[in-house]
Amino acid sequence: MGAERRKPKILIVDDDRNTREGLQRALRSQYDVHLAADAKMAIGEFALGDVDVMLTDLRMPGVGGLDLLRTVRSKYPKTICILLTAYGSVETAVEAMRDGAYDFLTKPVNLDHLDAVLDRALKSKDLEERNRRLEDENRLLGQQLDKKYGMESIIGNAEAMQPVFEIIRAAAPTLATVLITGPSGTGKELVAKAIHRLSTRAKAPFVAVNCAALSPTLLESELFGHEKGAFTGAESLRKGRFEIASGGTLFLDEIGEIDMATQVKLLRVLESRTFERVGGTQTIEADIRLIAATNKDLQELVSQGRFREDLYYRLNVVDIRLPPLSERSGDIPAMCDAFIKEFAERNGKDVKGITAEAVNVLSAYRWPGNVRELRNTIEKMVVLSHGDKLTARDIPAQIRDAAGPDAGRTAPPPASDGTLASAEREKILSCLRRCGGNKTRAAQELGISRRTLHRKLKEYSRAAAGGRVAADSR
Numbered sequence: 001m002g003a004e005r006r007k008p009k010i011l012i013v014d015d016d017r018n019t020r021e022g023l024q025r026a027l028r029s030q031y032d033v034h035l036a037a038d039a040k041m042a043i044g045e046f047a048l049g050d051v052d053v054m055l056t057d058l059r060m061p062g063v064g065g066l067d068l069l070r071t072v073r074s075k076y077p078k079t080i081c082i083l084l085t086a087y088g089s090v091e092t093a094v095e096a097m098r099d100g101a102y103d104f105l106t107k108p109v110n111l112d113h114l115d116a117v118l119d120r121a122l123k124s125k126d127l128e129e130r131n132r133r134l135e136d137e138n139r140l141l142g143q144q145l146d147k148k149y150g151m152e153s154i155i156g157n158a159e160a161m162q163p164v165f166e167i168i169r170a171a172a173p174t175l176a177t178v179l180i181t182g183p184s185g186t187g188k189e190l191v192a193k194a195i196h197r198l199s200t201r202a203k204a205p206f207v208a209v210n211c212a213a214l215s216p217t218l219l220e221s222e223l224f225g226h227e228k229g230a231f232t233g234a235e236s237l238r239k240g241r242f243e244i245a246s247g248g249t250l251f252l253d254e255i256g257e258i259d260m261a262t263q264v265k266l267l268r269v270l271e272s273r274t275f276e277r278v279g280g281t282q283t284i285e286a287d288i289r290l291i292a293a294t295n296k297d298l299q300e301l302v303s304q305g306r307f308r309e310d311l312y313y314r315l316n317v318v319d320i321r322l323p324p325l326s327e328r329s330g331d332i333p334a335m336c337d338a339f340i341k342e343f344a345e346r347n348g349k350d351v352k353g354i355t356a357e358a359v360n361v362l363s364a365y366r367w368p369g370n371v372r373e374l375r376n377t378i379e380k381m382v383v384l385s386h387g388d389k390l391t392a393r394d395i396p397a398q399i400r401d402a403a404g405p406d407a408g409r410t411a412p413p414p415a416s417d418g419t420l421a422s423a424e425r426e427k428i429l430s431c432l433r434r435c436g437g438n439k440t441r442a443a444q445e446l447g448i449s450r451r452t453l454h455r456k457l458k459e460y461s462r463a464a465a466g467g468r469v470a471a472d473s474r
């Protein structure tokens with residue numbers, strides 16, 4: 001403290017000399033700028049001392065920018081990496097963000113934009129370092145908090161949920177924007193909160209906005225706030241959600257519903273990380289981590305021209321897809337137990353469990369409203385029950401009927417017996433469901449040929465038919 005602050009060290013990696021030197025001229029008054037013409041020279045610079053920020057071109061002869069990024073991220077994790085990309089390779093840049101790049105800029109570089117990104121990057125680096133120190137001191141406490149408030153709230157263990165947990169764990173500590181998709185009631189908001197709690201921003205606010213609930217004008221002032229007199233009815237200054245969430249996480253729910261004009265404004269904020277209140281001129285910094293959610297297919301909306309592609313890419317840096325409950329019915333017993341306990345306590349009821357038969361009926365039902373519907377059903381059952389165990393008779397009739405007459409007697413198909421073959425089967429079937437039965441797309445997504453997929457499906461249906469025959473002849 002009090003000591004003179006050293007200039008942050010920036011390394012510019014680009015095979016084009018004009019770009020290198022142009023950036024150097026623009027940055028040298030504020031930063032200690034070093035240059036490298038290729039990845040090898042860049043790594044040499046790292047050996048000479050800490051680099052605060054590396055700006056690297058994506059396409060270079062020899063080792064490319066993506067590989068350089070990966071090396072630097074694993075060997076020098078404290079360095080912030082920013083990609084420079086030519087127009088048209090935005091998808092690669094998005095891939096780079098998944099590999100830990102902090103941001104990307106398209107060439108030719110807009111110097112104001114560069115300034116803003118560097119400024120923000122260095123601030124977040126300071127914050128991260130402070131947090132890391134705090135974390136070291138409080139590691140034990142931190143772990144306990146994680147346990148209590150992190151992923152614990154998300155019940156389940158099904159194969160279909162494993163990628164979700166993995167991505168949450170990997171993405172939470174970063175500042176990356178997260179897009180959560182999935183049908184209604186699958187736990188999108190729950191996941192957003194878990195990410196917040198597992199992030200370095202856990203102690204700052206988590207602010208949620210339901211974009212579908214507000215008209216375009218109201219949404220804009222809700223997000224960015226307004227100055228006194230900005231429009232009729234704006235009687236005093238009002239802070240928007242971006243300002244209220246400062247330092248924390250902003251959760252934009254039902255992002256698929258926002259109108260085109262607000263999309264433009266949102267994109268601008270995400271790129272510049274600054275905004276103005278409605279009717280205001282003062283530029284305010286948006287220090288937020290953004291998480292967005294939707295039950296719409298955004299890509300479909302993009303192809304219909306109803307959602308901006310550039311905004312989609314900005315939001316979709318990390319994408320989490322929540323499977324419908326019917327693809328993880330193995331988790332239903334654990335959910336039943338947890339919900340029973342919660343609602344028994346809340347309502348002062350003496351319900352302690354549920355019969356196996358009742359669990360089987362609930363597991364056979366399709367749950368179009370997903371976890372929310374299951375949760376509401378259990379609540380109703382607990383409130384109305386008389387005994388100390390919920391039974392199949394406590395299940396609302398329309399669910400019992402829809403689940404099928406034998407649902408209580410036969411066990412549901414095992415979610416997984418833990419073998420590699422069954423994990424493969426589950427993966428293939430859930431992918432096929434996700435692709436709406438489109439085999440070409442499913443095969444593509446799985447990285448196998450259509451023929452292999454056909455063969456596997458035939459095997460499964462033969463096995464299923466065999467299983468039924470065996471069961472019937474008992």
Ligand SMILES: Nc1ncnc2c1ncn2[C@@H]1O[C@H](COP(=O)(O)OP(=O)(O)OP(=O)(O)O)[C@@H](O)[C@H]1O
Nearest residue numbers: 153154155183184185186187188189190295371372
């Ligand atoms: N895996 C889970 N474990 C425990 N509770 C869950 C789980 N998933 C969802 N829930 C509960 O189900 C309810 C619905 O979840 P949530 O509001 O997160 O869904 P959503 O995907 O945001 O739905 P919508 O698209 O309708 O907004 C909440 O009460 C939530 O706590």
Ligand SMILES: [Mg+2]
Nearest residue numbers: 188189253293
């Ligand atoms: Mg929701």
